[in-house]
Amino acid sequence: MKSKFMPSAVLLSYFVVIASLIISRGIAIKLFLLAIILILSLKIVGKGILKSIRSVSLFAIIIFLMNAFLYSSTNPMFTFGIFNLTEEGIKQGFHVSYVIVSISLLTALILSYLEDKEVADGFVSLLYPLKYLRLPIGEIAMIFTLVFRFITIIKKESEEIINADKIRSAGGARAKGFFLSILIPIFVSSFRRADNLSLAMEARGYKTTVVKRASLRKSDYKIIALSFAVLAVTLSWRFVNGT
Amino acid sequence: MKDISLSVKRGEFHVILGANGSGKSTLLKLLSKLLVPDGGTVETKGSVGIAFQNPDDQFVYSRLIDDVSFGPINNGLNPSEISIQVKEALSITSLLDKENRNVDTLSGGEKERAALAGVLALDPDVLILDEVLSMQDEKSKREYINLLLKLKERGKTIVLVTHDSSEAAYADYVHILKEGCLIYSGKRREALSDIKRLKSANIAPPKTVLYAQALTNRGVSFAFIPTTVEEFEEALCK
């Protein structure tokens, strides 16, 4: 799927929207932002995207509960041992879990929309000024790109390793899927792959990542402007409600 | 590795045959200038492209067209040149219709061709290939070899390093490696028809050759020992 927008513009908008999510106060604006993100996600990616935030949502619920019951405050609504249910805790918990879920959803959306090369190029273009500080942004972006590749490969490999071991250990499994026990074989094979890959990259002329500045078009400025507008609305909502 | 001397001329298809441990990987690295020899020299005229055995270890980007453009981009070509080279590389490897696909969704044979496309995008004069056929099934192997022959017609020089003698069936010249030494260097037919020599180097002779030998033992006469199906037809005496 080729993006109609320049990756750097998309990424910039992404960060601005994240900022909006973080500074949002009040249920109305939060739901408004989440609604936008959901609509975009379902339209661009489809229902499948909700699956990818399942585990994060679980995590977010735990965070909510922790905040709700363990937030220290002077005026608890309900107490049971060390657990205090407080209004501030609920508010804080809701905010944090909201931020976690919405950022995850937005990130899943961006990663589905952009190809890995576009993410890397976009980052590099955005951070272009940093190049003058001698920071290796090109190399860092390349590392992120290769992480995308390796995640797919490592996932497949771990499945194979676990399967092979299921039979050898007659179901007792040294590699029950526990992170640590398959770590060594994965580690070794990742090293080998990285070695092979760097050789192949070198053979194709890679010396250092090319860093170019992005040229933005009208449509790109539009979405950047849109995201800043969202930020402005969020900020003003906050002022209006005195928070 | 000792006393290796070989020369490959432009437009020729050479195969270096060697079992595991014969030194073929070392020789390949020396040929592609990834390793420096302790003695002697390696001279290459023209640009060299290398493709390795495992395509998964060669892809940089997930989308095929992005990955193929990695080479040209890193060599400072301008966008229109990049586009031309990429399209050309995808076209010759018959992957144009898959240019927007994720490389992980390609079949084994398609992946090997995709890895080669990434190398071809730089339009190298010489192609050095390391065991690129060993993970493919019969059908993909044939398609890949046809691709190599097509590239040879376009003037590319090809060096394929492998342990499988049947992959040398369409080569011009074959070099046999045994324990770091070249025990034979010459035309394909002579190289592949000496069954004893191949076996001594721990290489399984091509089935075509063994077949011709078995038939000869049973009274069928051949004008010469064939290494391909076409040669078989030709070699059978009337």
Add this chain to the structure above:
Amino acid sequence: MQIDLKDLCFGYKDEFCLKDISLQISQGESIAIMGLNGSGKTTLLNLLAGLIKPSSGEVLSDGMSIHKDKKAIREYWAKIGYLLQLSERMVFSSTVKKEIEYSLKARNFKKDIRQDLISKAINLAGVDSKHMERHPMTLSGGELRKVEIASVLSYNPELILFDEPLAGLDLDSRMNFYRLLDEIKGKCSVVMVTHDASSALRMNRLIVLENGRIKYDGDSSVILNNDIYCEIGIEINELISINAILKARGIDYEDSLREVLNEI
């Protein structure tokens, strides 16, 4: 152990990977599974290994479904061995000896018997006894493969599954593998996915898969009969083309062909 596959299907929604697979494997049978890439060979092997569950149909071992409960599948796994392609990196133990011993420990073999079984296994597999105390990762690919084989052989499984065992092997290793096959053939059932006619001929029975269905299930000697072999629909390879040429010239080739396929 008798294995029954009854009306197996495996796949998602409209895309079935395997359909209507029914077959029986009796103790001691040796079976080659051939077919184009994508015909479902590896899926069938994984179903036989109990690593995946069929979408419909059953996998029975001595009449009982292997997926009945956790106990059933564990008992099944205890009796089988699976040698994957390119499985060299998948080792966990710190020494070769421990790696081989692990499968025995997992099957509750007593300590005094284990040493004996290990010695027999490393002999059969050709593992160099000098490697026993070394870390598996320090061995070459070929050596590690032998260790894998020894691990599988040590507990005398009733069924061994091979996935393209000859891929990438040089002449000596091929010959060693054939020797190994000869040794184990009577003792356990063997199912081997391959696209090599020589190895298929060494199995008694041949199953050919096409688009997820069984196209042929019968004697492997059919490989020597060019007409039938062509009909079965396996990819036309050079031998088939050559056989056609020989037949056209009225040359009798079956003996020569058998000799070639038996040689390597």
